[in-house]
Amino acid sequence: MPSIVEALADCLEAMREGEELAACLEIYPQYRADLEPLLEIASLIRPLAPEVVPSPAFREQTRERLHRGPDDWEEISLAPD
Amino acid sequence: MLKLDKPPLTDERLLVCRAIARDGEAFAELYDRSVVRVYRHIYYLINDVKEAEDLTAQTFLQAWEAIDRFQPRGAPFVSWLLRIAHNLAVSHLRSRKGDTQLYETMVDEGLPRNPEAVAERQADEERVRQSVLRLGDEQRQVIILRFVEELDYREVAEILGKSVAAVRVIQHRALCALRKMMKVEEVA
Numbered sequence: 001m002p003s004i005v006e007a008l009a010d011c012l013e014a015m016r017e018g019e020e021l022a023a024c025l026e027i028y029p030q031y032r033a034d035l036e037p038l039l040e041i042a043s044l045i046r047p048l049a050p051e052v053v054p055s056p057a058f059r060e061q062t063r064e065r066l067h068r069g070p071d072d073w074e075e076i077s078l079a080p081d
Numbered sequence: 082m083l084k085l086d087k088p089p090l091t092d093e094r095l096l097v098c099r100a101i102a103r104d105g106e107a108f109a110e111l112y113d114r115s116v117v118r119v120y121r122h123i124y125y126l127i128n129d130v131k132e133a134e135d136l137t138a139q140t141f142l143q144a145w146e147a148i149d150r151f152q153p154r155g156a157p158f159v160s161w162l163l164r165i166a167h168n169l170a171v172s173h174l175r176s177r178k179g180d181t182q183l184y185e186t187m188v189d190e191g192l193p194r195n196p197e198a199v200a201e202r203q204a205d206e207e208r209v210r211q212s213v214l215r216l217g218d219e220q221r222q223v224i225i226l227r228f229v230e231e232l233d234y235r236e237v238a239e240i241l242g243k244s245v246a247a248v249r250v251i252q253h254r255a256l257c258a259l260r261k262m263m264k265v266e267e268v269a
Contacts, residue, residue, distance in 0.1 A: 038256040045228035
């Protein structure tokens with residue numbers, strides 16, 4: 001019999017492939033009570049859209065600074081625009 | 082005159098060793114390899130483009146300043162960077178007055194359209210996000226890599242320098258910890 005760790009991993013994979021939570025729980029009835037709240041929480045963690053990446057300008061500017069050395073890094077601040 | 086070129090910057094351990102020896106080119110290569118992952122990790126926690134960029138830059142500055150403390154035989158370099166990034170993000174969130182909660186850049190996976198249901202779900206998602214912030218390094222990294230970045234177990238294991246079995250165990254513990262935090266919040 002798979003452990004609950006393996007059962008959880010299987011259910012999460014099945015859900016990622018489009019399976020409903022209820023259907024996943026049917027696969028491991030012995031773990032239902034433990035798995036259900038964990039799967040519900042997992043379903044509340046939404047993935048970040050793939051287009052969320054640093055801008056090319058930022059990447060280049062930061063890389064330039066790394067190349068020049070850390071002397072001028074103090075310019076970086078978290079002050080609002 | 083014989084010119085001795087540097088060896089190609091391919092192996093991460095070699096890059097790290099050279100960066101520890103203050104080789105800026107090697108560190109820039111490490112930056113290129115990890116900046117997107119670090120940025121997305123911070124963005125998930127902060128949810129603001131400008132602040133995520135600033136904190137990403139700060140992460141690499143701190144890493145450069147502290148790189149002699151990095152243990153090349155310990156966790157992979159990006160895992161160390163993510164730890165720095167998280168600490169900076171948490172400090173920043175503490176200093177921030179109001180936390181915006183717009184999630185326009187999250188993937189919409191067929192959420193309920195009823196306005197009340199949408200609001201309730203968004204509140205639950207925000208509570209989970211706040212709880213993720215409070216997880217330990219290892220558990221938080223697994224949760225973000227698995228569910229926010231949607232990587233498979235093998236990819237997460239590779240990034241964190243763990244076995245697939247270990248990642249699954251950490252995932253289970255992390256979800257149990259999140260459940261416990263959410264239950265405590267419900268009671269309070």
